[in-house]
Amino acid sequence: xxxxxxxxxxxxxxxxxxxxxxxxxxxxxxxxxxxxxxxxxxxxxxxxxxxxxxxxxxxxxxxxxxxxxxxxxxxxxxxxxxxxxxxxxxxxxxxxxxxxxxxxxxxxxxxxxxxxxxxxxxxxxxxxxxxxxxxxxxxxxxxxxxxxxxxxxxxxxxxxxxxxxxxxxxxxxxxxxxxxxxxxxxxxxxxxxxxxxxxxxxxxxxxxxxxxxxxxxxxxxxxxxxxxxxxxxxxxxxxxxxxxxxxxxxxxxxxxxxxxxxxxxxxxxxxxxxxxxxxxxxxxxxxxxxxxxxxxxxxxxxxxxxxxxxxxxxxxxxxxxxxxxxxxxxxxxx
Amino acid sequence: xxxxxxxxxxxxxxxxxxxxxxxxxxxxxxxxxxxxxxxxxxxxxxxxxxxxxxxxxxxxxxxxxxxxxxxxxxxxxxxxxxxxxxxxxxxxxxxxxxxxxxxxxxxxxxxxxxxxxxxxxxxxxxxxxxxxxxxxxxxxxxxxxxxxxxxxx
Amino acid sequence: xxxxxxxxxxxxxxxxxxxxxxxxxxxxxxxxxxxxxxxxxxxxxxxxxxxxxxxxxxxxxxxxxxxxxxxxxxxxxxxxxxxxxxxxxxxxxxxxxxxxxxxxxxxxxxxxxxxxxxxxxxxxxxxxxxxxxxxxxxxxxxxxxxxxxxxxxxxxxxxxxxxxxxxxxxxxxxxxxxxxxxxxxxxxxxxxxxxxxxxxxxxxxxxxxxxxxxxxxxxxxxxxxxxxxxxxxxxxxxxxxxxxxxxxxxxxxxxxxxxxxxxxxxxxxxxxxxxxxxxxxxxxxxxxxxxxxxxxxxxxxxxxxxxxxxxxxxxxxxxxxxxxxxxxxxxxxxxxxxxxxxxxxxxxxxxxxxxxxxxxxxxxxxxxxxxxxxxxxxxxxxxxxxxxxxxxxxxxxxxxxxxxxxxxxxxxxxxxxxxxxxxxxxxxxxxxxxxxxxxxxxxxxxxxxxxxxxxxxxxxxxxxxx
Numbered sequence: 018x019x020x021x022x023x024x025x026x027x028x029x030x031x032x033x034x035x036x037x038x039x040x041x042x043x044x045x046x047x048x049x050x051x052x053x054x055x056x057x058x059x060x061x062x063x064x065x066x067x068x069x070x071x072x073x074x075x076x077x078x079x080x081x082x083x084x085x086x087x088x089x090x091x092x093x094x095x096x097x098x099x100x101x102x103x104x105x106x107x108x109x110x111x112x113x114x115x116x117x118x119x120x121x122x123x124x125x126x127x128x129x130x131x132x133x134x135x136x137x138x139x140x141x142x143x144x145x146x147x148x149x150x151x152x153x154x155x156x157x158x159x160x161x162x163x164x165x166x167x168x169x170x171x172x173x174x175x176x177x178x179x180x181x182x183x184x185x186x187x188x189x190x191x192x193x194x195x196x197x198x199x200x201x202x203x204x205x206x207x208x209x210x211x212x213x214x215x216x217x218x219x220x221x222x223x224x225x226x227x228x229x230x231x232x233x234x235x236x237x238x239x240x241x242x243x244x245x246x247x248x249x250x251x252x253x254x255x256x257x258x259x260x261x262x263x264x265x266x267x268x269x270x271x272x273x274x275x276x277x278x279x280x281x282x283x284x285x286x287x288x289x290x291x292x293x294x295x296x297x298x299x300x301x302x303x304x305x306x307x308x309x310x311x312x313x314x315x316x317x318x319x320x321x322x323x324x325x326x327x328x329x330x331x332x333x334x335x336x337x338x339x340x341x342x343x344x345x346x347x348x349x350x351x
Numbered sequence: 352x353x354x355x356x357x358x359x360x361x362x363x364x365x366x367x368x369x370x371x372x373x374x375x376x377x378x379x380x381x382x383x384x385x386x387x388x389x390x391x392x393x394x395x396x397x398x399x400x401x402x403x404x405x406x407x408x409x410x411x412x413x414x415x416x417x418x419x420x421x422x423x424x425x426x427x428x429x430x431x432x433x434x435x436x437x438x439x440x441x442x443x444x445x446x447x448x449x450x451x452x453x454x455x456x457x458x459x460x461x462x463x464x465x466x467x468x469x470x471x472x473x474x475x476x477x478x479x480x481x482x483x484x485x486x487x488x489x490x491x492x493x494x495x496x497x498x499x500x501x502x503x504x
Numbered sequence: 505x506x507x508x509x510x511x512x513x514x515x516x517x518x519x520x521x522x523x524x525x526x527x528x529x530x531x532x533x534x535x536x537x538x539x540x541x542x543x544x545x546x547x548x549x550x551x552x553x554x555x556x557x558x559x560x561x562x563x564x565x566x567x568x569x570x571x572x573x574x575x576x577x578x579x580x581x582x583x584x585x586x587x588x589x590x591x592x593x594x595x596x597x598x599x600x601x602x603x604x605x606x607x608x609x610x611x612x613x614x615x616x617x618x619x620x621x622x623x624x625x626x627x628x629x630x631x632x633x634x635x636x637x638x639x640x641x642x643x644x645x646x647x648x649x650x651x652x653x654x655x656x657x658x659x660x661x662x663x664x665x666x667x668x669x670x671x672x673x674x675x676x677x678x679x680x681x682x683x684x685x686x687x688x689x690x691x692x693x694x695x696x697x698x699x700x701x702x703x704x705x706x707x708x709x710x711x712x713x714x715x716x717x718x719x720x721x722x723x724x725x726x727x728x729x730x731x732x733x734x735x736x737x738x739x740x741x742x743x744x745x746x747x748x749x750x751x752x753x754x755x756x757x758x759x760x761x762x763x764x765x766x767x768x769x770x771x772x773x774x775x776x777x778x779x780x781x782x783x784x785x786x787x788x789x790x791x792x793x794x795x796x797x798x799x800x801x802x803x804x805x806x807x808x809x810x811x812x813x814x815x816x817x818x819x820x821x822x823x824x825x826x827x828x829x830x831x832x833x834x835x836x837x838x839x840x841x842x843x844x845x846x847x848x849x850x851x852x853x854x855x856x857x858x859x860x861x862x863x864x865x866x867x868x869x870x871x872x873x874x875x876x877x878x879x880x881x882x883x884x885x886x887x888x889x890x891x892x893x894x895x896x897x898x899x900x901x902x903x904x905x906x907x908x909x910x911x912x913x914x915x916x917x918x919x920x921x922x923x924x925x926x927x928x929x930x931x932x933x934x935x936x937x938x939x940x941x942x943x944x945x946x947x948x949x950x951x952x953x954x955x956x957x958x959x960x961x962x963x964x965x966x967x968x969x970x
Contacts, residue, residue, distance in 0.1 A: 033485075051485070077489050080482075096486045118876050122486045140486070148846060156846060157876040160510065167483070185480070197917060199847035200873075200898065213480065231479070270458065271479075289458070321455055322481070340481075341455065398966055440966065477970075487970035496966060 019283070019295060019312045019351050021335060027344040029056060029067050034338035036081045036325045041088045043330040048344050049079035055093055055103075057110075058344075065346055074101045074112040081125045081170075086132045094126040100137050104153065116155055118145060127180075129173040134158070136180050138168035144182050144192065146201055159201035163190050170216045174223040175279070181226060183214035189228055189238075191258065207238055209260045218277040218284075226258065227284055229272035235286060235296070237262040237307060247305060262307050267294060267314075270322075276335075278328035283349070284309065285335055287323035292316050293337055295349070319343060356431045359400060362408045364393070383453065385415040388424055391452050392445050396500045398437050407431055409441065414464060422456045424449065429464040438468055442478045443487065444500045507745040507773060507906040509692030509896035510872040593748065594774050600737060600767075601650035613737040616797075617646045618719045620657040621811060622743035623772040625926050626907040629919065630776060631786040635926060639807045640791035642741075645779070653795040657740070658810050660719035661818055662938035664689065667712045667952045668820055669827040672891060676832065682707055684882075684889040687820050689714035691750035692896030693875060694956065701879055702958030708882065711953045715818070716740050716747055717756050720765025721951045724758050727797060735761065739768045741775070743904025746896065755954050771906035798945055810933040814840070815868060816924060817900035821893035823935070825855065825866045828890075833857040833864070842868060849898050850874045852889070865889045871898035902927060 032051030039046045045059045053076070057069040075095035082093045091103040091110065100123050102114040120141035127136050135147040135155065146159040167185035174181070180192040180201070191205040212231035219226055226238040241249040242256040251257050270289030277284050284296040294314040302308045319339035326337045335347045389412040393405035404410040414427040426445055430438045446461045453459065461478050463471045477483055487493055604612050619642060628638035643654040668687075675682045688694060688710040697705045713721070724736055740747065750756070751766035758765055779785060793804040814822025822840050829835040835857065842851035849870040857863040867889045869878050875894060881887040897903050902923040903916075910919045946952065 078485065096489055117880065124482070140483070157873045157880070158846065160872050160876065162510065167480075169482070185476075198849065198898070200849075200871075212476070322458075437966070443970075483970060487968075490968060490970065493968045493970060496968075 019297070019349055021293065021295065021313055021315055021347040021349050023315075024334070024346040024348045025065050027058065027065060027067070027346070028342060030054070030342050030344070032342060033321075033340040034324065034342060034344055035078065037327050037336045037338045037344055038082050038084055039327055039329055039336070040084050041086055041330060043334075046327070046329075046336055047082045047084065047091060048338055049082045049093060050338070050342075051078045053077065053079060053095075055079060055082055055091065069110065071103060071110055071112070074103065075099065077122075080123065083126050083128055085128050086130060092126045092128065092135060094123040094137060096122040098123060098139070100126050100135075102153070102155065114153060114155060116147060118157065118160075119143070124168060125170040125172075127171045127173050129178055129180075130176050131178070134173070134178060136171040136173065136182075138171045138182055140167040142166060142168060142184075144168055144171055144180070144190075146180065146192075158199065159192075159194075161192060161201055161203065163192070163203040163206075164188070167213075169213065172217055172219065175219050175221060176223055179223070181217055181219070183217045183228060185213045187212055187214060187230075189214055189217055189226070193255075204255065205258055207258050207260070209236055209263075210234070213271075215272065216274045218275050220277050220282065221279040227275050227277050229275040229286055231271040233265065233268045233270065233272060235264040235268070235272060235275060235284070236260050237264075237309065239305065261305055262309060264296065264309055264311075267311055268292075273322065274325045276326045276328050278332045280330065281328075281332035283312070283328070283332065285326040285328060287326040287337060289322045291319055291321060291323060291339075293318040293323055293326060293335070293347070295335075315347075319345065356399070356435065359397075359402070359407050359431045361402060361406050364403075364405055365412065382419040383417055383424070383457070385412055385417050388415050388417060388426065388449070388453075392426065392448050395441075395444050395448055397431075398440055398444075398496065398500055404428070404441065404445070410445070422458055423460070424453060424457050425460045425462070427462055427464040429467045433467065433469050435468065438463065438470070439474050439477060440496070441500075442474060443484065444497050446478055446484060447488065447497055448501050507771065509690075509744060509746050509905050511692040511696040511875060511896040593768060593770055594778055597739060597768050597770055598649070598778075604737075605650050612734070614653070614731050614734040615651045615737045615739065616653045616655060616723055617643075617651045617739045617741065618655045618657045618660070618716075618723075619643075619741040620715070620743065621661075621809060621927070621930075622816065622901045622904060622907065622923075623741045623775070624809065625902065625923050626743065626772040627775065627786060628926065629922055630772075630908040630911065633786065635809050635930065636807050637791065638786060639809055640793070641786045641789040642775075643792035643794060643807065644789040645775075645786065646739075647792050648789060651739070653797060654792065655719070655723075655797065656794050656807070656809070657715055657719055658933055659796075659798070659938065660715035660722065661812060662933050662935055663718050663722075663942055663946070663952065664712060664715045664818065665812055665820065665823045666935060666939050666942060667718075668710055669824050671710055671712055672824045672828060673831060676828065676890065683891070684708060684887055685710050685891050686878075687818075687893045687895070688712055688954075689818055689820070690746070690895045690901075692744070692746040693894045695746070695749060696875065696896070697879075698956055699959045701883075702960075705879060705882065706956045706958060709956060711955065713952055713954045714750065716742065716750065716769075717765055717954065718952055720751075720756065721758075722798065722945075724761055724763070724765055726945060726947065726951060728760070730797060735763070737763075737767050738765065739770060740766050742769050742771055743901050743907045744897065745769075745771060745906050747771075772904075772908045773906045776908050798941075809930050811927055811930040812935075813932055815893065815900050816902035816927045817870075817893065817895045821853075821866050821868050821891060824891055825853065825864060828864055829855055846877075847874070850877065866891045866893075868893045868895075868900075870895045870900050872896060899924075 030050050030052050034048055034050040037046055037048045045057055047055055047057050049055045055071040056067045058065050058067050075097050077096040079093050079095045082091055084091055089105055093101045098119045098121055100116040101112045103110045103112050119139040122140045123137050125138050133149050138144045142164050144161040147155045148158040150156055164184040165186045168182050170183045172181050178194055182190050187210050189207040190203050192201045193204045195202050210230040210232050214228050214230045217228045224240045229235045238258045239261045240256050240258050243251045268288045272286050272288050274287035286294045292314055295312050296309045297312045299308040299310055319341050321340035323337050323339050328335055335349055338344045393410055395404045397407055409428050416425040442461050449459045462475045624639045628635045646654050672685050675685055686709045720738055723738055748769040751769050756765045794807050795804055812819035826837045829837045842853045844851045852867040854862045855864040865888055869892055899920050903920050
């Protein structure tokens with residue numbers, strides 16, 4: 018059994034904090050929210066403090082931020098329908114590029130593992146893929162209208178140019194680039210949740226996907242490639258995704274976010290019942306029907322809904338943020 | 352253009368609340384009760400008629416639930432007609448009023464009284480989506496309309 | 505399934521028709537202080553009458569949003585609208601044909617059908633016919649339904665190209681700040697530009713009408729005297745639904761005849777449906793001929809289809825480049841080869857003059873993602889092209905949103921390749937001859953030109969979508 022210990026409570030934002038994200042090196046993290054700012058947090062004398070504030074980049078709530086894999090850029094998605102790219106070329110983070118095109122609120126932004134692609138999604142039901150060209154030029158590589166409702170979150174596969182999106186239409190869709198015309202197509206639709214899918218996370222291999230939903234469950238999906246040994250038919254798709262585990266009965270309200278640690282394999286969830294939960298796959302679990310047990314949970318981890326949880330790159334710290342305006346830093350130990 | 356529901360039923364308001372000694376005592380932790388919630392929202396105006404949601408029987412105290420232990424408040428509202436296109440706006444106004452007035456510890460759910468609207472499920476889903484609600488409240492045109500409904504007399 | 509282009513689909517595909525935030529026909533809500541005494545009754549004529557407390561009746565205003573308003577707006581495209589449009593076109597067309605057959609000779613309209621090349625090729629592949637035979641049988645089908653005359657859109661396509669060349673040269677020489685000039689024949693792009701980027705981008709779009717509308721003006725205005733006072737009902741056959749929106753624009757309403765230049769647009773896929781409903785295929789139809797009402801004598805001719813040099817969307821880039829190269833840098837362009845950029849739907853050609861310097865930069869951008877890139881580059885001042893042929897559908901008009909789908913499970917990409925090959929095999933239209941003819945028949949340049957208006961978003965607060 019593991020445990021989460023509260024290390025620090027950070028209360029600098031005004032209004033709800035929607036998202037927190039780690040710099041790939043794990044020494045800095047960023048937060049964003051209703052106050053339209055992005056705050057960068059680093060450790061000084063053993064304590065996390067906010068040294069940098071990125072303001073005036075957006076006119077409305079900043080919903081999500083994402084660090085590029087190289088750590089030199091931050092992308093921010095905002096309700097003002099734009100996505101800003103901040104770079105540190107001048108020595109300080111400045112917003113030098115703004116991506117427009119979505120009809121209304123941008124809900125999520127994600128970088129591909131190579132840093133060459135960016136994805137955004139919006140209440141306008143579309144997912145856009147952007148190519149990072151030379152000289153920080155961003156070109157629209159695809160506009161995907163596959164979902165029938167608001168798209169909440171996008172994330173890239175850990176090592177392939179494969180994109181997954183979660184939507185208010187209760188499904189998750191997987192997209193891939195078609196090399197013949199460089200356009201992206203939807204190769205898979207994962208339907209099982211009974212309400213909005215709020216977030217999703219690939220495991221470190223990318224062959225598993227965890228999704229969380231307003232239906233109060235978390236689902237684990239397994240990829241079966243063509244010619245898989247379990248004999249699952251794949252048709253003419255390259256692979257199919259099957260739901261191999263549903264965690265129900267744990268969360269009592271909407272599960273807003275899920276984070277799957279690339280190092281330890283632990284899954285953390287952020288829930289509207291103010292509780293942070295951590296799950297672990299049981300030893301000797303059948304890979305095609307795995308069992309996940311809850312190893313720890315923190316009741317009243319925040320005073321209001323927990324919106325986001327994020328494992329540090331080496332898995333020893335979990336950060337969370339809430340509607341109550343606070344960010345908390347938790348130390349995880351076995 | 353004719354109003355959607357031109358001849359709504361209008362109801363009497365309930366009597367004033369009796370103040371008990373306990374309520375006046377500062378040492379007792381202030382729990383919220385259904386009457387208090389009702390008092391907060393009963394005066395919200397309908398966007399189309401110059402009448403309150405109480406007078407239109409959209410809101411009734413008996414359709415409000417409060418759980419102080421688990422910090423839950425649930426309000427069911429009854430649109431005046433089953434195809435009321437103002438249903439989402441009305442629900443949003445109720446939700447906003449409660450968000451502004453109730454202590455932050457409360458989880459607020461506003462839903463349509465089951466069986467009283469054609470698009471009950473989709474309206475409830477939209478009202479329950481706090482991200483959609485948050486974004487809506489950043490729309491100054493919408494906030495203006497909502498404030499007109501909420502800030503009354 | 506919407507047959508509109510991706511550019512129009514992006515804007516609010518939704519399943520009920522209520523005035524959305526983008527609806528330019530907002531419903532006025534008169535907030536009258538009605539007491540609970542007011543009663544509404546429905547009169548025998550279907551009108552709503554309000555009886556107030558004093559007992560007197562007052563007829564209430566009904567607000568109507570007609571389908572024409574809806575189509576013209578393009579503020580929101582609902583899938584319900586898509587269904588309505590389909591029904592309107594096929595049923596409407598058949599109804600017009602029926603009524604025309606039954607009514608008095610002097611009341612009857614003159615029904616003219618003008619057919620574009622892309623639907624012909626689409627149906628040729630669909631019914632396994634050679635293009636000319638397909639056109640002949642299609643003409644036969646329309647005459648069987650009740651059309652009086654069937655014409656080839658290629659004349660209007662030629663006029664469009666020539667006028668575009670003229671406009672480009674004029675801009676290049678006299679108004680270089682209005683470059684890059686953007687193609688105007690795609691209503692998907694035009695509607696998107698008017699709605700989303702408004703006055704910033706509109707000055708760049710060519711003011712030349714699309715071939716469909718040029719043909720409409722030609723038939724209804726230029727040739728108006730030819731019809732002996734009969735009212736012309738003009739049907740066009742097109743590869744996409746966006747053309748229906750184009751036809752209903754207020755700019756294309758002819759004040760003299762009080763009708764639209766194009767009364768009805770029917771698409772490849774709808775023709776296929778109509779044939780299937782009747783239980784026939786094109787092969788069952790007799791072969792017929794095209795008319796040329798713009799010639800004295802109105803000769804019927806055996807159909808010989810042509811194409812324009814360049815893309816299957818009309819070849820604007822190639823033809824303008826050819827003419828510009830000749831006139832501006834004295835170069836004869838025999839072979840125009842584009843280089844693919846990020847994707848095959850965005851390609852460019854940088855033409856060098858005799859001194860080896862790049863003198864002309866042209867591009868073809870198909871599909872919504874590339875429209876995005878063009879617009880964003882323009883906004884940032886980083887668009888260095890002189891001309892861009894912009895089309896809303898990937899691969900251009902041959903792959904229009906309402907072209908027939910493959911029957912035997914052929915991959916859609918192979919279908920496009922087949923259509924492109926078929927297109928390339930057609931003989932090229934002789935633009936010189938068309939130009940000479942234009943000098944004779946086109947009396948007013950305005951007949952070939954149009955204008956654009958930014959569509960303002962009106963915030964009807966009670967119906968804001970969130």
